[in-house]
Amino acid sequence: xxxxxxxxxxxxxxxxxxxxxxxxxxxxxxxxxxxxxxxxxxxxxxxxxxxxxxxxxxxx
Numbered sequence: 288x289x290x291x292x293x294x295x296x297x298x299x300x301x302x303x304x305x306x307x308x309x310x311x312x313x314x315x316x317x318x319x320x321x322x323x324x325x326x327x328x329x330x331x332x333x334x335x336x337x338x339x340x341x342x343x344x345x346x347x
Contacts, residue, residue: 301320
């Protein structure tokens with residue numbers, strides 16, 4: 288069976304050359320990444336809660 292190979296999405300904030308960034312630019316990237324981490328943690332918590340609710344419903 289042929290599986291579709293999807294290219295990895297390119298995130299401009301990760302893996303880029305940061306040697307030419309100023310202190311302010313590095314601090315801005317750190318802030319942006321911390322915001323993204325918080326967003327991802329919130330989504331993960333919501334998905335875990337949804338899964339726990341589904342697991343509980345099917346154990347009845």
